[in-house]
Amino acid sequence: MFRFLLIPFLLFPLLTFAVELRGTGDLGVVIERATGSILIIETTHKKIISKVEGLGDLSHASVVFSRDERFAYVFGRDGGLTKVDILESKIVNRIMQSGNSIGGAISQDGKIIAVSNYTPGGVKLFDSETLEQLAEIPAIYGEQNQTSKTVGLVDAPNQKFVTSVFEANEIWLIDAKESKNPKVQKFKNVGKLPYDALISNEGRYYIAGLFGEDGLALLDLWYPEQGVQKIVSTLKKEDEKLPIFKMPHLEGFGVAGDYIFVPAVGRHEILVIDKKTWQEIKRIPVSGQPIFIRVRPDQRQMWVNFALPNNEKVQVLDIETLQIIKTLEVGKAVLHLEFTPRGEEIWLSVRDENKLVVYNTETLLETATLPADKPSGIFLTVRAHYIGL
Amino acid sequence: MFRFLLIPFLLFPLLTFAVELRGTGDLGVVIERATGSILIIETTHKKIISKVEGLGDLSHASVVFSRDERFAYVFGRDGGLTKVDILESKIVNRIMQSGNSIGGAISQDGKIIAVSNYTPGGVKLFDSETLEQLAEIPAIYGEQNQTSKTVGLVDAPNQKFVTSVFEANEIWLIDAKESKNPKVQKFKNVGKLPYDALISNEGRYYIAGLFGEDGLALLDLWYPEQGVQKIVSTLKKEDEKLPIFKMPHLEGFGVAGDYIFVPAVGRHEILVIDKKTWQEIKRIPVSGQPIFIRVRPDQRQMWVNFALPNNEKVQVLDIETLQIIKTLEVGKAVLHLEFTPRGEEIWLSVRDENKLVVYNTETLLETATLPADKPSGIFLTVRAHYIGL
Numbered sequence: 001m002f003r004f005l006l007i008p009f010l011l012f013p014l015l016t017f018a019v020e021l022r023g024t025g026d027l028g029v030v031i032e033r034a035t036g037s038i039l040i041i042e043t044t045h046k047k048i049i050s051k052v053e054g055l056g057d058l059s060h061a062s063v064v065f066s067r068d069e070r071f072a073y074v075f076g077r078d079g080g081l082t083k084v085d086i087l088e089s090k091i092v093n094r095i096m097q098s099g100n101s102i103g104g105a106i107s108q109d110g111k112i113i114a115v116s117n118y119t120p121g122g123v124k125l126f127d128s129e130t131l132e133q134l135a136e137i138p139a140i141y142g143e144q145n146q147t148s149k150t151v152g153l154v155d156a157p158n159q160k161f162v163t164s165v166f167e168a169n170e171i172w173l174i175d176a177k178e179s180k181n182p183k184v185q186k187f188k189n190v191g192k193l194p195y196d197a198l199i200s201n202e203g204r205y206y207i208a209g210l211f212g213e214d215g216l217a218l219l220d221l222w223y224p225e226q227g228v229q230k231i232v233s234t235l236k237k238e239d240e241k242l243p244i245f246k247m248p249h250l251e252g253f254g255v256a257g258d259y260i261f262v263p264a265v266g267r268h269e270i271l272v273i274d275k276k277t278w279q280e281i282k283r284i285p286v287s288g289q290p291i292f293i294r295v296r297p298d299q300r301q302m303w304v305n306f307a308l309p310n311n312e313k314v315q316v317l318d319i320e321t322l323q324i325i326k327t328l329e330v331g332k333a334v335l336h337l338e339f340t341p342r343g344e345e346i347w348l349s350v351r352d353e354n355k356l357v358v359y360n361t362e363t364l365l366e367t368a369t370l371p372a373d374k375p376s377g378i379f380l381t382v383r384a385h386y387i388g389l
Numbered sequence: 390m391f392r393f394l395l396i397p398f399l400l401f402p403l404l405t406f407a408v409e410l411r412g413t414g415d416l417g418v419v420i421e422r423a424t425g426s427i428l429i430i431e432t433t434h435k436k437i438i439s440k441v442e443g444l445g446d447l448s449h450a451s452v453v454f455s456r457d458e459r460f461a462y463v464f465g466r467d468g469g470l471t472k473v474d475i476l477e478s479k480i481v482n483r484i485m486q487s488g489n490s491i492g493g494a495i496s497q498d499g500k501i502i503a504v505s506n507y508t509p510g511g512v513k514l515f516d517s518e519t520l521e522q523l524a525e526i527p528a529i530y531g532e533q534n535q536t537s538k539t540v541g542l543v544d545a546p547n548q549k550f551v552t553s554v555f556e557a558n559e560i561w562l563i564d565a566k567e568s569k570n571p572k573v574q575k576f577k578n579v580g581k582l583p584y585d586a587l588i589s590n591e592g593r594y595y596i597a598g599l600f601g602e603d604g605l606a607l608l609d610l611w612y613p614e615q616g617v618q619k620i621v622s623t624l625k626k627e628d629e630k631l632p633i634f635k636m637p638h639l640e641g642f643g644v645a646g647d648y649i650f651v652p653a654v655g656r657h658e659i660l661v662i663d664k665k666t667w668q669e670i671k672r673i674p675v676s677g678q679p680i681f682i683r684v685r686p687d688q689r690q691m692w693v694n695f696a697l698p699n700n701e702k703v704q705v706l707d708i709e710t711l712q713i714i715k716t717l718e719v720g721k722a723v724l725h726l727e728f729t730p731r732g733e734e735i736w737l738s739v740r741d742e743n744k745l746v747v748y749n750t751e752t753l754l755e756t757a758t759l760p761a762d763k764p765s766g767i768f769l770t771v772r773a774h775y776i777g778l
Contacts (some may be wrong), residue, residue, distance in 0.1 A: 021410060023413040023457030024457070024458065025455075025457045026456050026457040043498065068412030069458070071412070100574065109733050110433065202646075203689050204687070222709070297776065341774035342774065351648025384730070385731065387686065387731055
């Protein structure tokens with residue numbers, strides 16, 4: 001607990017890394033996908049603090065943070081769950097919790113880490129302090145007791161989690177108030193192959209994208225008894241579809257006022273959905289197949305990156321007019337974008353140029369470039385304070 | 390910088406307080422108004438970490454946080470501006486910046502502290518690192534160059550601040566991009582005696598309460614060229630007014646979806662304003678004159694405290710139905726309320742019982758009581774990440 005007093009007697013000879021007493025509100029983690037390492041970054045002075053290695057396969061990794069913003073939980077593609085102390089830049093615990101994983105979430109009170117797994121399909125709950133397993137919810141469905149992948153896992157208010165069960169065409173609402181005995185409410189026939197999902201900022205609407213058909217599946221968590229409804233049925237099936245280079249991510253997608261922005265699967269368009277009617281009100285043509293659509297915290301801008309072969313570009317759109325303000329040539333393979341908490345800057349990872357780039361969001365000019373080894377996801381500690389991130 | 394390495398040689402003999410290496414995302418500050426002290430609190434384990442003394446007159450104090458969530462800037466009523474290191478529980482700098490002050494703000498990039506003063510009236514800007522004064526904007530108005538109090542100061546996106554100029558009946562939009570040479574745009578005749586203000590969550594709407602007449606003054610920061618408009622003109626002038634026991638606070642008031650909740654000055658009512666039309670759509674009768682109306686982060690509930698003689702109560706309302714869910718008898722003189730970042734709990738200060746009380750917001754049951762010396766404002770570090778807080 002009181003490390004400063006202990007150090008002179010116990011720890012000093014063992015220290016190999018200089019640990020700084022510092023706040024954690026301006027820190028973040030960047031995934032280095034090829035090397036199984038992460039960078040700890042600091043956004044006030046725009047610098048890299050340290051590198052932590054040994055996190056396994058990070059090719060589709062994501063991160064959540066403890067509520068004190070000290071610990072990062074890194075979900076690796078190989079089923080690894082790693083707890084990193086970002087103050088001391090070290091791994092404090094690491095387990096292989098499944099054979100193939102696709103992301104996780106942290107409960108509202110910060111005590112439970114949930115992971116959605118491909119193999120074996122299901123959701124597991126862990127104690128955020130010890131990584132001890134609390135519960136396992138296998139994704140079994142149908143009369144033959146098939147197993148399914150789980151995807152689009154998010155936390156929701158009141159100690160809940162929501163996940164999509166891919167092959168089962170189901171959405172599960174998990175009540176984890178009793179963390180060793182979670183209650184699962186299953187919504188069936190939600191649409192074909194829900195492949196990812198988002199939860200709206202206030203934690204009310206869970207929206208899953210459907211891979212097997214057009215449209216989206218909506219669950220209103222304030223009225224789960226109303227079941228899941230299909231929305232945006234106006235998607236035109238006769239449209240010519242482009243080959244899909246990369247599955248777009250719904251999680252982290254933007255909600256601004258009444259608008260929800262969704263990447264059109266296989267198309268060079270952003271769908272704009274009105275939350276009041278759940279109708280598609282516009283399609284915005286953009287320079288590629290959108291991957292991440294991020295809304296600036298003041299809800300005036302969204303920034304969008306794209307799949308191959310347009311992944312060197314980022315477009316900035318004005319949310320009020322739904323017009324493109326600027327097309328930025330950022331660099332080869334822009335994989336992720338993350339705003340600083342109050343939105344004055346945005347960090348971008350440029351994988352094939354081995355760098356992170358920071359832009360001022362008002363001037364739209366670059367303010368910093370930092371080296372990183374094939375960076376992908378960027379996750380700032382402010383996520384600890386948000387529902388669904 | 391690297392304190393751990395220095396300690397054995399330089400600092401250890403001087404240490405009087407055991408400093409813990411820890412995250413700062415779950416910390417906060419509680420004002421002890423009578424003794425000029427603050428408590429550093431931690432919300433994960435619901436505990437008091439330390440007390441810091443010597444902050445002067447804190448009878449109407451407020452707090453903002455540095456973007457790394459390490460430093461609290463405490464604005465005292467006596468014009469004191471104190472920078473507190475909440476990790477080391479010590480004052481790192483303290484200046485008397487005016488004779489009488491009423492709150493402050495921190496710029497979007499975290500580099501500028503702005504303070505609104507009564508005497509001499511005006512706004513001063515300080516370097517958040519050193520507390521060196523950067524600029525002074527005296528609140529001079531009219532043909533006789535009178536001076537005015539400034540109130541309702543908030544930060545806005547793009548390095549701006551907004552303040553109300555009480556006797557001048559003006560609202561000033563301060564562009565602090567050049568921090569030593571701020572530009573001030575003055576909106577005149579906004580209504581009689583703007584006494585406090587809020588800015589909406591996304592930083593777009595600045596709304597000032599008017600003490601000298603019914604109604605509110607609205608500035609749309611996306612369209613400042615449209616000027617300030619009077620809203621909620623439906624306030625009935627013929628209504629019987631109750632004596633005003635305490636000026637209600639607008640700053641920190643709740644915005645949920647399209648609703649803005651405003652305490653009716655001198656009445657036992659909450660006004661509900663629709664942001665789409667700026668009309669009052671409802672008045673909710675409550676158990677006293679509302680002081681703070683706080684919206685839970687998931688926007689399902691609001692919690693309200695009251696002026697004398699009803700200040701032992703707190704009411705919890707459902708936002709969708711605008712109905713009172715529960716009236717809690719919390720204790721004598723409930724002065725402030727603060728939700729944890731993701732809303733699972735709320736902290737309340739109970740001045741005349743010298744305690745802080747924590748409630749679970751789902752069960753509405755008390756989960757902790759902690760001693761505090763005449764506590765008033767409660768400020769959690771998550772505020773560092775929000776616009777206008």
